[in-house]
Amino acid sequence: MPAKIAIVGAGITGLSAAYTLEKLGEDDITIFESSRRLGGKVYTNHIKEFLVEEGPDCFFTRKEGALSLIHEIGLESELVAPKTKEFGLFTSGKLHRVPGGLVTFTHLTPNAINDATFLSPEGKARALAEADQMPGQEDDESIESFFTRRFGPEFYRLAAEPLLAGTHGGDGGSLSMRALYPGYFRLERSYGSLTAGMQETKASHPKGISGSAVVVDPSLPVQSPPHSSFLTFSGGMGTLVEGIAAQFKHTKVRLNSPISDANALSDLEQEYDRVLVAVPANAAVWLLPEFRYLLEQIRHKSSAIVTFSVNRKHILSEMNLTGFLIPKHEQGALSGATWSSEKWSHRAPAGQVLMRAFLAIDEEQMNQADDEHLARLASDAIRQIITVSGPMNPLLVTRWNQALPQYKVGHLDLLDSLRNDLRSRPKIFLAGTSYGGIGVPDCLRQGKEAAYTMLDLK
Numbered sequence: 001m002p003a004k005i006a007i008v009g010a011g012i013t014g015l016s017a018a019y020t021l022e023k024l025g026e027d028d029i030t031i032f033e034s035s036r037r038l039g040g041k042v043y044t045n046h047i048k049e050f051l052v053e054e055g056p057d058c059f060f061t062r063k064e065g066a067l068s069l070i071h072e073i074g075l076e077s078e079l080v081a082p083k084t085k086e087f088g089l090f091t092s093g094k095l096h097r098v099p100g101g102l103v104t105f106t107h108l109t110p111n112a113i114n115d116a117t118f119l120s121p122e123g124k125a126r127a128l129a130e131a132d133q134m135p136g137q138e139d140d141e142s143i144e145s146f147f148t149r150r151f152g153p154e155f156y157r158l159a160a161e162p163l164l165a166g167t168h169g170g171d172g173g174s175l176s177m178r179a180l181y182p183g184y185f186r187l188e189r190s191y192g193s194l195t196a197g198m199q200e201t202k203a204s205h206p207k208g209i210s211g212s213a214v215v216v217d218p219s220l221p222v223q224s225p226p227h228s229s230f231l232t233f234s235g236g237m238g239t240l241v242e243g244i245a246a247q248f249k250h251t252k253v254r255l256n257s258p259i260s261d262a263n264a265l266s267d268l269e270q271e272y273d274r275v276l277v278a279v280p281a282n283a284a285v286w287l288l289p290e291f292r293y294l295l296e297q298i299r300h301k302s303s304a305i306v307t308f309s310v311n312r313k314h315i316l317s318e319m320n321l322t323g324f325l326i327p328k329h330e331q332g333a334l335s336g337a338t339w340s341s342e343k344w345s346h347r348a349p350a351g352q353v354l355m356r357a358f359l360a361i362d363e364e365q366m367n368q369a370d371d372e373h374l375a376r377l378a379s380d381a382i383r384q385i386i387t388v389s390g391p392m393n394p395l396l397v398t399r400w401n402q403a404l405p406q407y408k409v410g411h412l413d414l415l416d417s418l419r420n421d422l423r424s425r426p427k428i429f430l431a432g433t434s435y436g437g438i439g440v441p442d443c444l445r446q447g448k449e450a451a452y453t454m455l456d457l458k
């Protein structure tokens, strides 16, 4: 019998859940969204002639969840691959190219390690001895512990920390390998070594092993979109939000409709057969205070991004990279930057470069400083890395307060406890960025899985 279903939150998780529920034949779905727009953190802005992503800029194609949905809703033709995949690392006062296999950590070959100009001969020798190290025994461990143990401290500090922990805005010493990179974690435990595991499984996964999850989505048609580990949409990531919402036939969307506290959630529970709480844990805690002791353990970090336009003729450094990261121990005000328009040419008019700078400042400083101050901080830091002979024009300063979930060691056990305790509220379901995966594909997958779980389907 069809159910009456409420979804709290119209981020990409809530939208994916509603879309799947409709596909499964449900026709009484209402989404309650506190803000005045759909998409949550997925937000494409158009400023002057620039396409500015305020949140996600692209998605990882080697994870299950995104490409199959994009195919189903007919958005494949809108996908674009990056113009260049070269990424940089700024360390010891120099910008280095990160070898291809290390950018996504999908091909950790001896060649990739040998080509890493930022590693010392000793650092390379230690990293190349990865296969000789004993496998770990713990149920979970931090990114720092895993990569230091396997590849040595230098490789951790200069490669794994910036590329795997830094991209989560977090501290590699506490982030969970098992929750964030289960693929690598399992490979080591199964094959005794990560590189040996990658070699062994190469035949069955010719596109490489993703640390995060499944590499090849079996439901994909052979005729698939541009081949790249990362893709975006020509009209920006907002295309995905609009594309999913355009499929709705029965879903009612209530914007400016926050479910503001535990009583409001209880009212929904009375009125609806199922309620999906598709908001981050730090918002869910106000709706489910009895689970505060678990939800509050999932911390979220803040992040400030300054987007600039720069006249191309004023950039005197070579622009053959899509951007760079800075290892944590060498960061000043900046953790990294991307040259968005070098990666995706459609984002800036001819003759202009669109830059996105990620500030490495704490939340208090982010909220106290005005836009002008943050823009100056970012431009000063960038000018220390590349030579810009003219103005860097700030287009936008985005403050993401408590928006980056931190999956700490033991995160998956915490989720088990949460799932277990939630049995006391059988009509309530939780999904989204704070729980079973952070990226856009993870959230799309979680929305889909939540729809099946709510209907008690496999």
Ligand SMILES: Cc1cc2nc3c(=O)[nH]c(=O)nc-3n(C[C@H](O)[C@H](O)[C@H](O)COP(=O)(O)OP(=O)(O)OC[C@H]3O[C@@H](n4cnc5c(N)ncnc54)[C@H](O)[C@@H]3O)c2cc1C
Pocket: 008, 009, 010, 011, 012, 013, 014, 032, 033, 034, 035, 038, 039, 040, 041, 042, 054, 055, 056, 057, 058, 059, 060, 257, 258, 259, 260, 278, 279, 280, 283, 303, 400, 403, 404, 431, 432, 433, 434, 438, 439, 440, 441, 443
């Ligand atoms: C700066 C940044 C960059 C990122 N870059 C990438 C990237 O390049 N690639 C990638 O794959 N991922 C990236 N991510 C991660 C990805 O964007 C998010 O994990 C994902 O969009 C989260 O979706 P969600 O639906 O789970 O949560 P959200 O997007 O947070 O959606 C939750 C929704 O719930 C609403 N809400 C909250 N409380 C209530 C309430 N009480 N009542 C009603 N509504 C409520 C919110 O307004 C929001 O719309 C990035 C994230 C950030 C912050």
